[in-house]
Amino acid sequence: MKPAPFEYHAPRSVEEAVAVLAEVGHDGKVLAGGQSLIPILNMRLASPGHLIDINHVTGLDDIEITSDSVRVGALVRHSGLERSDSTHAALPLLRQAVVNVAHPAIRNRGTTVGSIAHADAAGEMPAVLALCDGTVEVVGPHGIREVGWQHFFLGALETVLAPDELAVATRFNRMPPGTGTAFAESARRSGDYALAGVAVRVTVSDGVVSAAAASFVSVTDVPSVLDLTPALGGRELADAGFGSALDQAAEAVREHVAPETDIHASADYRRMLVAELTRRALPIAISRSNAAFVHESAVATVSSRTNAAFEGLGGGRR
Amino acid sequence: MSTRLFGAPIKRKEDPRLVTGGGRYLDDLGHGALAAAFVRSPHAHARVVDIDADDAFELDGVLGIYAHDDLPGKVGEPLPLLIPHPALTHGRTGYALARDEVNHVGEPVVMVVATDRYVAEDACQRIRVRYEPLPVVVGIETARDGAARVHSDVPGNVAAHLTQVVGDVDAALASAPHTLTLELDIERSASTPLEGRGVYARWDDERDELRMYSSTQTSTGVRAAVAAKLDLPLAKVECIAPDVGGGFGVKIMHPWPEEVLVPWAARRLGHPVKWTEDRREHFVAAAHERGQLHTVTVGFDDDGHLLGLDVKFWHDNGAYTPYGIIVPIITSTQLLGPYKPGAYRVKFWSLYTNTVLVTPYRGAGRPQGCFAMERTMDAIADRLGLDRAEVRARNFILPSEMPYDHGLLFQDGRPLRYDSGDFPATLSKLKALVGWDDFATERAAATAQGRKIGLGIGCYVEGTGVGPYEGSHVQVETSGRVNVSIGLTSQGQGHETVFAQIVADELGVRMEDVFVTTGDTRKMGYAVGTFASRAAVMSGSAVALAARQVRAKALRIAADALEVSADDLEIVDGTVQVKGAPSASMTLGTVSVLSNPLRYAFDEAAQAATQFAGTFDPDRPPVAAGDEPGLEGKDFYSPTQATFANGMHAAIVETDPVTAEIRILRYCVVHDCGPMINPLIVEGQVHGGVAQGVGGALYERMVYDESGQLLNASFMDFLMPYASEVPTIETDHLETPSPLNPLGIKGAGEAGCIPVSAVIASAIEDAEGFAITRMPISPSELWGLRRRYAAGEITPLRRASPRSEPADRAEEPTP
Ligand SMILES: Cc1cc2nc3c(=O)[nH]c(=O)nc-3n(C[C@H](O)[C@H](O)[C@H](O)COP(=O)(O)OP(=O)(O)OC[C@H]3O[C@@H](n4cnc5c(N)ncnc54)[C@H](O)[C@@H]3O)c2cc1C
Secondary structure, three states: OOOOOOEEEOOOOHHHHHHHHHHHHHHEEEEOOOOOHHHHHHOOOOOOOEEEEHHHOOOOOOEEEOOOEEEEEOOOEHHHHHHOHHHHHHOHHHHHHHOOOOOHHHHHHOEHHHHHHHOOOOOHHHHHHHHOOOEEEEEEOOEEEEEEHHHHEEEOOEEOOOOOOEEEEEEEEOOOOOEEEEEEEEEOOOOOOEEEEEEEEEEEEOOEEEEEEEEEEOOOOOOOEEEOHHHHOOOEOOOOOHHHHHHHHHHHHHHHOOOOOOOOOOHHHHHHHHHHHHHHHHHHHHHHHOOOOOOOOHHHHOOOOOOOOOOOOHHHOO | OOOOOOOOOOOOOOHHHHHOOOOOOHHHOOOOOEEEEEEEOOOOOEEEEEEEOHHHHOOOOEEEEEOHHHOOHHHHOOOOOOOOOOOOOOOOOOOOOOOOEEOOOOOEEEEEEEOOHHHHHHHHHHOEEEEEEOOOOOOHHHHHHOOOOOOOOOHHHEEEEEEEEEOOHHHHHHHOOEEEEEEEEEOOEOOOOOOOOEEEEEEEOOOOEEEEEEOOOOHHHHHHHHHHHOOOOHHHEEEEOOOOOOOOOOOOOOOOHHHHHHHHHHHHHOOOEEEEOOHHHHHHHOOEEOOEEEEEEEEEOOOOOEEEEEEEEEEEEEOOOOOOOHHHHHHHHHOOOOEOOOEEEEEEEEEEOOOOOEOOOOOOOHHHHHHHHHHHHHHHHHHHOOOHHHHHHHHEOOHHHOOEEEEEEOOOOOEEEEOOOOHHHHHHHHHHHHOHHHHHHHHHHHHHOOOEEEEEEEEEEEEEOOOOOEEEEEEEOOOOOEEEEEOOOOOOOOHHHHHHHHHHHHHOOOHHHEEEEEOEOOOOOOOOOOOOOOHHHHHHHHHHHHHHHHHHHHHHHHHHHHOOOHHHEEEEOOEEEEOOEEEEEEEHHHHHHHOOOEOOOOOOHHHHHEOOOOOOOOOOOOOOOOOOOOEEEEEEEOOOOOEEEEEEEEEEEEEOOOOOOEEEEEEEEEEEOOOOOOHHHHHHHHHHHHHHHHHHHHHOOOOEOOOOOEOOOOOOOOOOOOHHHOOOEEEEEOOOOOOOOOOOOOOOOOHHHOOHHHHHHHHHHHHHOEOOOEEOOOHHHHHHHHHHHHOOOOOEOHHHOOOOOOOOOOOEEOO
16 A cells, blocks of 8 residues: 655645646645545555645645634644634534544644545535535636635535645635534544534524524535525424424435435435434524524534434433 | 462553554564565456566566466465364365466465565556456355355355254254244454554575564464475574564464465565555455354243254355364354253354455354354243343353363364353353343333333353463573563563563562563474463463473572572572571572583673582582573473353443434443453453454444455444444453363453354344344444334334233244
């Protein structure tokens, strides 16, 4: 398991990186945290002639928080995002989700932007980008462009990024006031890619749900957002029929997703699982909606345990 | 007297070295060596038509490319069949490099040697092998069906068929008040040590000698096999097992093709060569285990006593049978566990498939047998409406019945005769530990919260410490340092610690003065290997015997020098002293000086042993007839039979009512391996074993598709449990000594993993209310079973069914 020979480039600036990318074209690959790319190279599933290591490029490792959004630079590691308290205060969904990405050692190297550029259908962060209605900032030989998430993902492991383009940041939009979020997934082992996962957001005004949506991990080939407002909108939380509203939401999820069977689980199982995860995540999001941006509990900082699929639910049991 | 070290939970001597990066594993050696890499078959079954390596030869740094045609003499002949057996009528082994047929994906076809592994792999990629695909046999059913053959000259794919019978099973079943038949299925898993295999070889041209290192469980075995293959005198081959990062069985298999080819190439090229297995290679080119299908028919009376047991099973032995039929033999005998089966008949068929070969993996056939027996016990209890622990207890062999001879032949060709154990005591400890009798209350509380929990149990007996023998050499240097050599190897079990404990006690020296060397044929040429939970029993006994020799000799020499009777002496902390008058004493180092009459004094201490130093008896030779110079001893231990350890596990498992996710809430182990040399190490062994058992129960399987491709040949998709998946393990011990060896000990290495699949199946079944007959089980599969259960396709357990009826006589298959 040794990679085929390649030429190594270590540009110091975005301009330099893009220049090299333009020069080598399809024969080049960007190396960020290497947590997906290096195994691919070692197994010779890909053998690019040039590796453009962006780890020495300056100015890519910032998290910028504005009143509207959280902008994450291309060299921010998953763990950097996870540990940033100000980021968590601005957009709790990021930490709620990113702790489910692999294990600490991998989060210490892997980048959130790399994860989005890699566009694995089983990745958590593409789904989060979608639910936050986010964008990807792309620099190419002709300058900078900002691509909305709907246009960024083309298929599993496929994006609109051209060979001469570098993703320099992603922008996650913050949630409107009164919005709570939650993330739930189930993996075979803690830290594995999820069999199914869901990110949800619910906006509550005056005790009534005004908007709700979900996006998914491992059950759609590209990120997609399902509007759950038809199921939950106008429902009062105190409503005795809220349970049936949750059932309706779960049913909508079941119909929306298109999971596949693999050696770890059947498609039917994943469909059931993601619907159930949604059902369990929604009340958590709602419970966070009022104090969503102030009193976030420690829930999201705990990494998962044996089959600890449900933050705050399953995770609380032994 | 110094405190006894035997039995003390001493921290492992080797750990500071191993956990601070001081270990020297195979790949840490031979940095200047050339690297070998292999072109391996991408087909499960094919004829090799043509090999074109022209492009590869053009690469800079390629020194050799070899196919079967290039292998001279015995190197090109089939690899040895290590353990022949009369029932193995169609044993087949592969070649070091495939000759004209490949029989599994991963079989080596071409070897490349290059300046480094990168170049070697580049070259492999440039080699084009043309294959003509043949029909592929994957899975026990396909093999049993026999329409396609793995080896054209092996009809029905049957490598071996063996039957063992005790009593009249047909009559027993015919007259039994109740009978049940169970169909059971255990899938493949594998040892998957974190360090894969590896070989490093150096040829010494001046001396015509081979020095090789292998990440092996048997350096003496590898040495003998390589000497035979390369036609070298044994005296010209040394084999050393360096630090080995886990074995779990796969490294007792030998010689691997690479173990023959790397030394051969090193000699041919006149340059050291090294091969370090990578993870993908380990999955497709080492060995797997476990895959078996069982059909069990049992007859029993109203009280649940076994009257007759009729077991048929089919064992997937993979493409070749170099390790014989040890695994199914163990299954067929150890299946019986702690029970008296009544009449017993077991028949197995060992079948070829176009998959990686099957050799023992920790547990070695026992987990499958235990699964069959324990599922049967649960089924009997359910049929009769009896407590599951009670049914087991009613069938136990009692302490008063020891030694108990089953009338069968065990894996060592000797009688299956249990030497010791107190099964009722073990069971009562387990019931207390897990709270067996309070579980109903616990379940009621969980049910009230909408949770599903279940309790499971499994019992096993493990024949450990099989022969033929092991030896030890113990030597005291003039500094007082004690060197201990054993021939069997260590893969991280703590041998440097436990054998030092034994020697420290036997000899009366301090732990820190004892240094243990394992698996080095230069130090101990006669040895068998590390497998079958035999290291403590075999080498431990040999070490004790050798140390006793040294002690006797030390006392004799000191008695002479101190002019007292040896009976009046004791050895405390490395000093021989007169009991009650410790001022009359000499250190063992000084005794060592005196033991070796010298002409030349190399240091001050040595002067005492020179010719003008003392008042020697001029009429006696310096070394008496029958004596030897040096304070050292060597002895061997060779038992008449294996010693039988046992244990019982229980678990409480929770299944999510909606998602069918499975969580082990508690895992309890009661274990009896006789007196424990070091309880800390025994617990570690049990923990590791349970972790592997949990892997086999809930996570690990080898997923072959119909064309024989292994779909999950990486740690991404082969789900070895992480620490986060392994439950907290609660343990208790019983120590019934074995009468068979000088220390009374029994093996502990494999115990932890044997019953885990049985226990978890028992607990899931208890939570769900329907039978679990296949392991491992995933949430997706459990959920699938629930749907079939809900659709009425699976019958409920009687205890879960409100319509439960009293037992009747009819033969009713369980689902
Ligand atoms: C054992 C293991 C478990 C894992 N589990 C999970 C998991 O559960 N969930 C999950 O989401 N991920 C998981 N990962 C993947 C991990 O999150 C990766 O870090 C991530 O997918 C890619 O980020 P990276 O920085 O490592 O990118 P790299 O591996 O360096 O690159 C990945 C791909 O993206 C491209 N790329 C990277 N950065 C850029 C950029 N700025 N511009 C353009 N292209 C770019 C590369 O060219 C390459 O094609 C796991 C990885 C491992 C090894």
